[in-house]
Amino acid sequence: MIETKHVDFYYSGFHALKDISMRMEARTVTALIGPSGCGKSTFLRLFNRMNDLIDDTRVSGECLIDGEDIYHKSVAVDELRKRVGMVFQKPNPFPKSIFENVAYGLRVNDVRDKSFIACRVEASLRAAALWGEVKDKLRESAFALSGGQQQRLCIARALAVSPSVLLMDEPASALDPISTSKIEELIADLKRDYTIVIVTHNMQQAARVSDKTGFFMMGELVEFGETRMIFSDPVNEQTRNYVNGRFG
């Protein structure tokens, strides 16, 4: 379960997130929608503390994962990132073999047991619905795969370290429709085991894959609720305009 309480976020002088309080239940898919630059990615990157990489930023309020404040001093960021996996907008496999891409998270975790690694790699590739396509070419470069396959490889890579949360930042925006629908099917599968937060530009996609949807605008969470409600009968006028495409 992920929860934020009155979170504000600043890029030096710029107030990018304003007083966001939100609760995402375990094993659900939450979609974040809203016009470009409204703070969706910033919000998503709070949960694996990727925003820490940017100089001169500041968070206030509380960010809890399974009840633990992840911005507390005692939290080791690299440990947190093993529990909270991330899939990026553009597939970004390492310039390594398919196998090594998936094994990477284990290796940096000092896992040395070869058979265990092989096991995890296979399981992760199966979970990412990629095993059948790559099982005979695990030693080949990841760049030999198509864009859609690369993105599923990146999902497998994130799954290999056994996270409980999966953050996805527009994971299908660089893909063709067939690859996109594969990723969407995959999300529906992964929901059984992972808490998923997905940023998307695509209204239909949000409607198809998510249980709950949050609509952001200019750093504020305008409306958050059951996906069905957000798309059929939103409370807020701005939300209605946005989901009906009369906006941004």
Place this chain on the structure above:
Amino acid sequence: MKWSRRFVERIIEGLFTLSGGVTSLIILLVVLFLFREGAGLFTSPSLEKGYTLCVHASNLTGEIDAREVKRIFDGEITRWEEVGAGEMTGEIDVFHASELPRVEDEAVMPRVLEEIVGGRRGIIAFLPDEFLPAGESVVKRLAAGRVTPGDFFAGDEWQPTVSPAPRLGVLPLVTGTLLVSFFAIILALVPGLGVAIYLAELAGSRARGWLKPAIELLAGIPSVVYGFFGLVVLVPFIQEVFDLPVGESALAGSVVLAIMALPTIITIAEDAIRGVPRALREASLALGATRWQTIYRVVIPRASSGITAAAVLGIGRAVGETMAVLMVTGNAAVMPRSLFEPVRTIPATIAAELGEAPSGGTHYRALFLLGCILFAITMVINLSAEFIATRGQGKGEGA
């Protein structure tokens, strides 16, 4: 209006094309000049210019090669049986032009020579051409050997000014150059990479703000200044620490070159590291890798071709460097056996000797051919750097 603008653009275009053409032409001319001057070496006599080797007319020896001449005059060969096809026997009686008596009237010199040679059957005499007696004489000229490519490229002695037969073997110089440059890179690579990684990955904007200009400044310091530094600081230090008779050594050259190659290595390696897409770093960090794990498992492997190119270009810089090396290596043109002995590099040799070598002479030609060798070495280095860099680009860019 429109017409005149098009006309001006034409002219500007023409100027650019012209300057490109002129530059290429100049480069071509320099190379051609270098090779033309150098190529004459193998048709040059191996003896000092203006002199001829002579023997007694009864001596049947036909030709003596340059190496034998040197050994005879060095006293290493003392009997005629050891040279040529053994046409002659007995002690070799060496006579050098510097032993000629002073005479008032130079017209009598040919007679003096005839007397000297006529009286000594076993003589081998190194005599000035201008005084050799004309026509039938007891003074018999030996055919002068030519400098052979074997002597030049495989010779291990570089003594271009010994009389009567200079030795022009380039191996000590080539070896010296490669040794000094190679160790320079070994010394420069670790700190260079360290600084590059620090600058690209770790340094805050403040540290970068003063370190970058400092490194650029390092690149701008004239090499004589590095030479001074090496001479005054490094050479005594090396002498002290390694307890050497002299501190001027290959090691001193390598250290100075390493410092001089640092800016090249740092700048190019830093560019390569910065060129690694941010997305790869984020992917690694997002999997729980630490910053250092990310650097050595993802960033450096991805930047490796650029880093290799940095090292190779650093070598290129070192190989051609002249002044600083000339000042600190001791300049002994002998085959280097260790880092702690004086050595002589190709550029240092050219710089030191070209002024004394008579234009058009054997020595002069040999120096130009050395220049060609240097040119070839740096060209190979630059081409391989380019090859490595372009091969690296293909890797990791989609297909």
